[in-house]
């Protein structure tokens with residue numbers, strides 16, 4: 001995964017800077033850059049930065065966007081507005097997937113609350129990224145746009161869900177064994193009429209269950225075996 005950098009161009013609202021820092025922190029990112037912020041750092045920046053004061057404190061300020069992304073291998077410009085002329089357009093999910101495959105620093109560049117990104121800033125980047133949204137109301141709050149981008153980047157890394165158990169999956173051999181037991185039970189009880197399509201039906205049924213666990217298949221096989229014994 002690339003090192004992800006979040007760049008805010010001319011942000012004006014201290015709450016947005018703090019909330020952006022928090023959005024980054026919750027998704028495991030910490031490299032925040034401010035380009036020509038419209039006001040000097042203030043204590044209010046921390047108000048929305050719960051648990052992310054460290055990201056805020058480490059944020060670097062640059063005079064220009066060029067300086068903020070000089071060492072990046074790729075830069076993705078975020079804008080709600082479609083533009084007649086722009087770098088290659090991607091939706092946010094495709095952008096995150098692409099960024100995740102780059103083994104170098106990658107920047108996601110956001111515009112100011114009032115005016116968005118300038119054309120020059122847009123063309124300093126290689127991609128224009130849209131967050132799909134409702135037509136006519138597609139402009140997200142700055143920090144919320146940062147959250148969506150960081151979430152998609154996090155998902156593109158293949159995050160692990162806490163508490164998720166990883167069970168051994170059933171193999172083809174296990175499942176064929178289950179089919180064998182089903183057939184034995186169905187024929188020996190006379191349930192399966194000659195020429196019946198039962199075999200195909202249960203194959204269809206189990207093919208719709210992705211990720212069958214070995215333990216689950218063994219329970220069904222054990223049950224059939226014990227019924228057959230009686």
Ligand code: SAH
Pocket residue numbers: 077078079080081109110111112113114115116117129130131132133138139140141142145
């Ligand atoms: N009023 C500004 C937009 C402000 S929103 C304008 O007209 O352009 C602040 C920033 O959040 C935008 O510059 C952009 O970087 C990001 N953003 C908001 N909504 C977005 C969306 N739907 N897709 C991509 N980026 C978005």
